[in-house]
Amino acid sequence: MNKIINILKYLIGWPLSFVSLIFIVKLIYENAGALNNLKNINFVLLLIGILLFIVYFFLRGFLWHELVRDKNNKFDLIKTLYFWELSEIKRYTPGNIWSFLSRTQIFSQDNIPRKEIASSLLNEVILIILTCFSISFFYLTKELRNSNLALLLILVNITIVIIYSLNKKINIKIVPKLKFHENLKLYMIAILAFFSFGLATYFSAASILFLDPKNILSLVSLFVFALLVGYLSIVTPMGLGVREGIVTFGLLKYTSLGNAGLISIFTRIVFIISEVIFFIVIFIFEKLKNTYLLSFFKIINRYKYEIALLIFILIYILYFTSASFLRHDNFFSGRFDLGNMDQTVWNTINGRIFQMTDPNATETVLRLNFHSDVILVLISPLYLIWSNPKMLLFLQTVVLGFGALFVFLIAKEVLKEKSLALTFSVLFLLNPSVQFTNLYDFHAVALSTTLLLATFYFFIKKSYVLFLFFAFLGGITKEEIWVIIALFGLAVIFRSFFENRFRFMLTKKQVLEIFIGLFLFLTSAVIFYLLIWVIMPNLRREAHFALSYYSGFGETPSEVSKNVLLMPIKTLSIILSPQRLDYLVQLFLPFGFISLLSPFYLIFAIPDLLINLLSSNKPLREIYYQYTSAITPFILISSVYAISFFKKRFLKVESGLLIFYLLFATSLSYYFHGPLPGGKHANLQMFNNQLANRKAIDNFISKIPESYSVTASNNLGPHLSHRRNLYNIPIATGSADMILFLLNDYWAQPPLKVQKQMAEDLKNNKNYTLVFKDGDFVAFAKKKN
Numbered sequence: 001m002n003k004i005i006n007i008l009k010y011l012i013g014w015p016l017s018f019v020s021l022i023f024i025v026k027l028i029y030e031n032a033g034a035l036n037n038l039k040n041i042n043f044v045l046l047l048i049g050i051l052l053f054i055v056y057f058f059l060r061g062f063l064w065h066e067l068v069r070d071k072n073n074k075f076d077l078i079k080t081l082y083f084w085e086l087s088e089i090k091r092y093t094p095g096n097i098w099s100f101l102s103r104t105q106i107f108s109q110d111n112i113p114r115k116e117i118a119s120s121l122l123n124e125v126i127l128i129i130l131t132c133f134s135i136s137f138f139y140l141t142k143e144l145r146n147s148n149l150a151l152l153l154i155l156v157n158i159t160i161v162i163i164y165s166l167n168k169k170i171n172i173k174i175v176p177k178l179k180f181h182e183n184l185k186l187y188m189i190a191i192l193a194f195f196s197f198g199l200a201t202y203f204s205a206a207s208i209l210f211l212d213p214k215n216i217l218s219l220v221s222l223f224v225f226a227l228l229v230g231y232l233s234i235v236t237p238m239g240l241g242v243r244e245g246i247v248t249f250g251l252l253k254y255t256s257l258g259n260a261g262l263i264s265i266f267t268r269i270v271f272i273i274s275e276v277i278f279f280i281v282i283f284i285f286e287k288l289k290n291t292y293l294l295s296f297f298k299i300i301n302r303y304k305y306e307i308a309l310l311i312f313i314l315i316y317i318l319y320f321t322s323a324s325f326l327r328h329d330n331f332f333s334g335r336f337d338l339g340n341m342d343q344t345v346w347n348t349i350n351g352r353i354f355q356m357t358d359p360n361a362t363e364t365v366l367r368l369n370f371h372s373d374v375i376l377v378l379i380s381p382l383y384l385i386w387s388n389p390k391m392l393l394f395l396q397t398v399v400l401g402f403g404a405l406f407v408f409l410i411a412k413e414v415l416k417e418k419s420l421a422l423t424f425s426v427l428f429l430l431n432p433s434v435q436f437t438n439l440y441d442f443h444a445v446a447l448s449t450t451l452l453l454a455t456f457y458f459f460i461k462k463s464y465v466l467f468l469f470f471a472f473l474g475g476i477t478k479e480e481i482w483v484i485i486a487l488f489g490l491a492v493i494f495r496s497f498f499e500n501r502f503r504f505m506l507t508k509k510q511v512l513e514i515f516i517g518l519f520l521f522l523t524s525a526v527i528f529y530l531l532i533w534v535i536m537p538n539l540r541r542e543a544h545f546a547l548s549y550y551s552g553f554g555e556t557p558s559e560v561s562k563n564v565l566l567m568p569i570k571t572l573s574i575i576l577s578p579q580r581l582d583y584l585v586q587l588f589l590p591f592g593f594i595s596l597l598s599p600f601y602l603i604f605a606i607p608d609l610l611i612n613l614l615s616s617n618k619p620l621r622e623i624y625y626q627y628t629s630a631i632t633p634f635i636l637i638s639s640v641y642a643i644s645f646f647k648k649r650f651l652k653v654e655s656g657l658l659i660f661y662l663l664f665a666t667s668l669s670y671y672f673h674g675p676l677p678g679g680k681h682a683n684l685q686m687f688n689n690q691l692a693n694r695k696a697i698d699n700f701i702s703k704i705p706e707s708y709s710v711t712a713s714n715n716l717g718p719h720l721s722h723r724r725n726l727y728n729i730p731i732a733t734g735s736a737d738m739i740l741f742l743l744n745d746y747w748a749q750p751p752l753k754v755q756k757q758m759a760e761d762l763k764n765n766k767n768y769t770l771v772f773k774d775g776d777f778v779a780f781a782k783k784k785n
Contacts, residue, residue, distance in 0.1 A: 081286075410424075
């Protein structure tokens, strides 16, 4: 029998591989002519597309490895990937059936019964159809244009997923009887694989023609649906022609017929090239195996969750660095607040410590007049490396990105499961509150998200030196954070007594912990009191500017604090108003509201929650700004402890089911509230509305001497903040050396209509001369006597 198999291997296997390679070359050659007119290919997007296609092939191979892992398979992952891809290439020969036959022939050599291979192949087919359908329903529901049919389609999809995942319990005999979490794991791997395929196709297409990122979810769904239909058309090589036809038809809503056809051909060629690259890489790894390489892969397998975490963090940093830089380059950032922060840091590194131009006047004042974000002083040395507002944007993104590391460490410490820890890290990175905070300019308090997570981690680890270090850094990001740090001090004291069962016979270690907690509580409380009741009012010669948001409770900090507690009916009636309840839903939805099962650590979020909920200033009650920075960490931490409580209470609940629920909740939050492509309220203006004359504007601004005083509209502020005297329109419009307008901000203050009239009036002002105009950008210089 083995001899017959070996003969078939050489008579059928290798010749088919050769024929498949001929088909690959033929496909590229025949369609290359259609690509001759391509110009200005975005090679960055193209590279992203190729890398995502390679990720797709890796995940497909890894899926097969998991399917046959428990069937006497002695192949390591690399060998499995190599033989899987070797069999997959044969699908280029007319008929997908050849890849199935080839895989059966190859893997049966490893003493895996053909029946088991056939079972795995059937399971793979079901997974491919199921997961492709799951992703495709975004496109299909949009095409149906009927909400009832769309809902029915979604319910059918969810039902099928549940039936598949519960296969062992309901005794369906067509697929292997795996446990629920194993089936769910296979499903999630397949989802990631085909979503990577859809994303890869999108980026490959976007590298030659603009495709609006706001439609990315629909387009990804379309590409996967086309793949599904092509996969089911087994009589054609790799679904050739079928997939292209569906892609071309589906793209007609977004572009012309010619462009749609071009995209379908181009993305197919990129797909093929990516597969060839993947095969070459796997071939090299397989043939050049040595001790060092095997050790390297063992390390990867050992630390796979940590490596995955690092990859997710790097992807987050790459995207949000690019988005925030583009946002700034296209004048979507503002004097409020990037310009204020940048000027403070620039002044500090130039010897004028913690100073800025009063945004409401012309005097130079201490930043402490407005906020106690003293961490800006510690940040200032970074300007010795790169003196640019983008340094602040990059720092903010990196710090927020690595917040996921502390989430991982906290969750791993509490739950003792790396898979759940990684899930919570992903939830953190996908959290709309975190992402909007990252996009909305730079704010020192945004850094508190990660610093408070670090403080909590070292709190539970009882590493008090690092605990105090991060607590201090968190406190100097903004004045009210000291209240949270004071609560940490109380938590240290409470834990010490609790661990001693509230007996007063304490060990030396517990006495030291109580001393640390008492010191932290008293120090933080005193700092907060001095800032709000003494230092800031004396500097401003009036109460804190934000106190006016709570005028319904009193006119002083003491009155407000007292009345919030003594007027509970009024306080609750405000908190329970519809707009505020919607705000709470947006905060808690990314974690599926599970934090409410273990609300103890939500106590740390109460100070900022009350500040936001009771404020009359609407932006404080939205997730689009920095005001959730000190709330999100503790919703997440409470969610971690809620999962721990749930697993202890319900021992039979699979972690996979909890992971699925958390990811589903985050996906809903991503879609309904998130800023990323594919969301209903995606923030993509920095990609879609790039300013054509931005280089001309930057060139003009760069030539304005630092010694000049400048009055400018808000959107120009952060591009002019490296000077001692920077004013906001309409301040100093009769005395500034230069007055600059960028008249394209519909949210401008004063209103855009007023600013346009001001610019027109200045043309007739005898004291100023129009020195530059390009589109909506207008610059006036003061006439010299």
